[in-house]
């Protein structure tokens with residue numbers, strides 16, 4: 343049983359060539375699939391980044407003169423300002439926080455609220471003078487009244503409200 347060297351398609355050389363061809367095609371497909379896969383991963387990345395960009399997009403942005411509005415983009419000329427959260431202290435609150443230390447007990451010559459006799463002459467100066475003395479400080483014959491009762495963080499309005507409160511308590 344002798345075969346000629348090239349008489350059968352199953353001879354070694356043919357088998358080797360076919361096998362190599364199959365391996366080559368398989369490798370080609372493998373690499374092709376792999377690169378498609380990584381490309382799709384990259385595509386998903388692009389989508390992901392785009393969605394993140396969308397979510398962290400600034401609420402608005404300043405347009406320079408000559409810049410067009412994008413379709414659907416609203417133009418706002420002035421941003422609405424939030425109302426300040428902090429509220430003023432009332433006259434009694436300010437008095438109890440900042441004035442009572444001296445005016446409650448009469449420390450350093452401070453007129454107390456019960457001492458209506460001393461208040462008469464003070465009130466006679468007029469309310470504006472009392473506001474001014476409370477705001478800017480005042481040294482009279484009784485002693486030293488520090489500016490704003492040494493609470494410079496308080497607003498002028500809070501101090502004048504406290505003066506109003508003191509006067510309402512004195513005259514009552």
Ligand code: HEC
Pocket residue numbers: 436437440441442443444445449450451452453464467471472473475476480481482483484485486487488490491492493501504505
């Ligand atoms: C460190 C003590 C002290 C504190 C705190 C203080 N005062 Fe006085 N205040 C005085 C003294 C002392 C006088 C009297 C000064 C004088 O007539 O010689 C005075 C006087 C006044 C007068 C009368 C001024 C005048 O022209 O007769 C007013 C009004 C007044 N204080 C308001 C306030 C208010 C409002 C506060 C709190 C925000 C305050 N004071 C906190 C010591 C104080």
